[in-house]
Amino acid sequence: MRRIAESTVRRLSLYLRFLEEFEARGVATVSSEALAARGGTTSAQVRKDLSFFGSFGKRGLGYPVPELVARLRDILGLGRTYRVVVVGAGKIGSALAQYDGFGQRGFQVVGVYDVDPKKIGAGWAGLLVRDVRELERDLARERVDIAIVSTPAEAAQQVVDRLVHSGVRAILNFAPVQLEVPPEVAVKHVNMALELETLSYALRNR
Amino acid sequence: MRRIAESTVRRLSLYLRFLEEFEARGVATVSSEALAARGGTTSAQVRKDLSFFGSFGKRGLGYPVPELVARLRDILGLGRTYRVVVVGAGKIGSALAQYDGFGQRGFQVVGVYDVDPKKIGAGWAGLLVRDVRELERDLARERVDIAIVSTPAEAAQQVVDRLVHSGVRAILNFAPVQLEVPPEVAVKHVNMALELETLSYALRNR
DNA sequence: GCGAAATTGTGAAAAAATTCACAATTGGGC
DNA sequence: GCCCAATTGTGAATTTTTTCACAATTTCGC
Numbered sequence: 001m002r003r004i005a006e007s008t009v010r011r012l013s014l015y016l017r018f019l020e021e022f023e024a025r026g027v028a029t030v031s032s033e034a035l036a037a038r039g040g041t042t043s044a045q046v047r048k049d050l051s052f053f054g055s056f057g058k059r060g061l062g063y064p065v066p067e068l069v070a071r072l073r074d075i076l077g078l079g080r081t082y083r084v085v086v087v088g089a090g091k092i093g094s095a096l097a098q099y100d101g102f103g104q105r106g107f108q109v110v111g112v113y114d115v116d117p118k119k120i121g122a123g124w125a126g127l128l129v130r131d132v133r134e135l136e137r138d139l140a141r142e143r144v145d146i147a148i149v150s151t152p153a154e155a156a157q158q159v160v161d162r163l164v165h166s167g168v169r170a171i172l173n174f175a176p177v178q179l180e181v182p183p184e185v186a187v188k189h190v191n192m193a194l195e196l197e198t199l200s201y202a203l204r205n206r
Numbered sequence: 207m208r209r210i211a212e213s214t215v216r217r218l219s220l221y222l223r224f225l226e227e228f229e230a231r232g233v234a235t236v237s238s239e240a241l242a243a244r245g246g247t248t249s250a251q252v253r254k255d256l257s258f259f260g261s262f263g264k265r266g267l268g269y270p271v272p273e274l275v276a277r278l279r280d281i282l283g284l285g286r287t288y289r290v291v292v293v294g295a296g297k298i299g300s301a302l303a304q305y306d307g308f309g310q311r312g313f314q315v316v317g318v319y320d321v322d323p324k325k326i327g328a329g330w331a332g333l334l335v336r337d338v339r340e341l342e343r344d345l346a347r348e349r350v351d352i353a354i355v356s357t358p359a360e361a362a363q364q365v366v367d368r369l370v371h372s373g374v375r376a377i378l379n380f381a382p383v384q385l386e387v388p389p390e391v392a393v394k395h396v397n398m399a400l401e402l403e404t405l406s407y408a409l410r411n412r
Numbered sequence: 413g414c415g416a417a418a419t420t421g422t423g424a425a426a427a428a429a430t431t432c433a434c435a436a437t438t439g440g441g442c
Numbered sequence: 443g444c445c446c447a448a449t450t451g452t453g454a455a456t457t458t459t460t461t462c463a464c465a466a467t468t469t470c471g472c
Contacts, residue, residue, distance in 0.1 A: 004411075005428075005429075006404065008429090009407045010400060010404060012407075013400045013403040013407075014397075016403075017400075031448080031450090032449075033449080039384060040384045042430080042431070043449090043450095044431055044432070044433095045429095045430065045431080047449095047450065047451065047452085048429090048431090048452080050450095050451090055450080055451065056450095057449075057450050058437080058438060058439085058449080058450075059436065059437035059438050059439095059449050059450040060437060060438035060439055060440095060448050060449050060450075061437095061438060061439065061448075061449070061450085062449065062450080063450090075407070076406055076407045076410070077406040077407055077409060077410030077411075078403065078406055082402070082406060084402075091301045091304050091305045091306070092301055094301070095297045095298055095300065095301030095302075096301075096398070098297050099297045099298060100297070101382075101398065101399050102398070102399060102402065104399075105399045105402070105403070107402050145409065146402065146405055146406075170405040170406075170408060170409050171405075172398075172401055172402060172405060176223055176307075178244060178245060178246045186405055186408035186409065186412070188401050188405055190396070190401055191220075192302070192305070192307065192308070192378075192396070193307050193308060193310075193311045194216060194219045194220065194223075195378055195394050195396055196290075196311070196313050196352065196378060197215075197219040197222075197282050197284065197311070198212065198215050198216055198394060199352055199377075199378060199392055199394055200282055200283040200288060201215045201218075201219075201281070201283055202392035203283060203351065203352075203375060203392065204282070204283030205210075206390060206392070211458075211459075213459075214459090237418080237419065237420090238419075239418095239419080248461070249419090249420095250460075250461055250462070250463090251460065251461080253419090253420065253422085254421090254422080254459095254460080254461090256420095256421090257420090257421060257422070262420095263419075263420050263421080264420075264467080264469085265418080265419050265421080265467035265468050265469095266417080266418050266419050266420075266467060266468035266469055266470095267418080267419070267420085267467095267468060267469065268420080
């Protein structure tokens with residue numbers, strides 16, 4: 001299959017969320033127009049995005065909600081739960097580890113790690129903060145799909161090297177550094193201060 | 207000035223961060239190539255991005271670090287501090303309110319609000335969680351530049367309406383809903399579960 | 413002062429993403 | 443069964459973004 005743009009995948013994930021809302025409300029069928037309105041885009045965009053993966057709708061009618069939900073879950077690889085570790089139990093890391101939204105969407109946090117002896121051993125909601133030195137041992141013992149890196153910038157690359165070496169193939173990085181990883185590893189960056197700075201730019205220029 | 211793409215602004219913000227690192231290390235001059243390497247892009251991209259705002263470099267030499275830092279701060283509107291409120295003191299909201307990274311970059315959290323009586327009155331790091339019913343009163347009393355919305359999805363639009371009505375012109379939204387705002391208000395969305403889902407897609411398709 | 417090396421700034425080209433626009437269906441009402 | 447209204451799927455057109463490529467500078471060593 002042709003390579004799908006990142007922006008398309010992001011929109012599919014959004015559509016899925018909205019479709020799940022429609023499904024919960026018992027809506028049987030939804031038009032590209034309705035989905036677009038909910039997601040802040042255009043109906044042509046919705047149809048184009050979906051068309052990369054096949055033809056799910058009925059002309060004159062729209063898309064059958066439950067089928068499209070199932071199909072999008074499948075496309076996005078959400079037909080399973082993912083095991084996630086969080087490395088770095090600072091403010092952001094501990095909030096993410098406890099955030100219910102992940103579990104609700106199939107991302108189960110199975111471990112939290114830190115270097116700080118004062119944090120190690122602390123526990124929230126059934127999770128104990130472990131010593132980051134145990135990372136390799138734990139990863140060898142039990143599969144982990146995704147790692148969330150919320151260490152300080154200086155520590156991030158080294159942690160990522162260790163994660164990659166232990167077989168982790170997907171990383172969500174909150175540290176404000178560009179990470180070096182082999183091509184088979186997927187990395188996504190989230191930088192909250194940067195988001196605020198784009199708002200600052202917007203405030204300045206309107 | 208011609209409208210600048212969001213993607214360009216995001217890169218400028220990244221460049222700024224890297225330039226600040228260079229500056230701290232006493233580097234006087236940096237080439238587009240060096241900046242690109244640090245930021246995971248190309249030198250042509252760096253030069254093009256900067257060229258939208260003028261001509262800062264010297265051929266054969268590169269860009270003078272302190273001048274470019276100053277210029278980017280100015281372009282991004284970072285020559286001042288911004289007053290930020292957080293509405294919704296759940297896991298994510300409270301982490302954001304306490305996150306040091308914002309303050310370090312000039313975004314000062316001056317208030318945290320929630321509806322939950324059990325949370326109201328709790329305090330961290332000099333901040334007290336206030337009753338969201340006091341929002342309008344507080345906003346009328348003291349200017350707030352940016353609001354971070356970390357309420358549940360159902361409450362977000364109503365909160366945003368109230369913020370906008372009270373004069374807030376920039377919103378960073380963590381609730382998974384599309385928000386309706388007048389055109390003069392800037393909104394940025396952050397959706398962590400969505401980021402994980404794009405990783406899930408990546409894991410599936412490589 | 414001169415030639416070589418480095419590096420910017422920028423039009424032009426290429427690539428990518430979005431929007432248009434319309435034929436092809438489909439279902440529903442009568 | 444037939445017509446009408448709604449709506450998809452998709453090439454083509456348009457717009458946006460990125461990359462190329464190279465003339466114009468600037469510094470540096472000698």
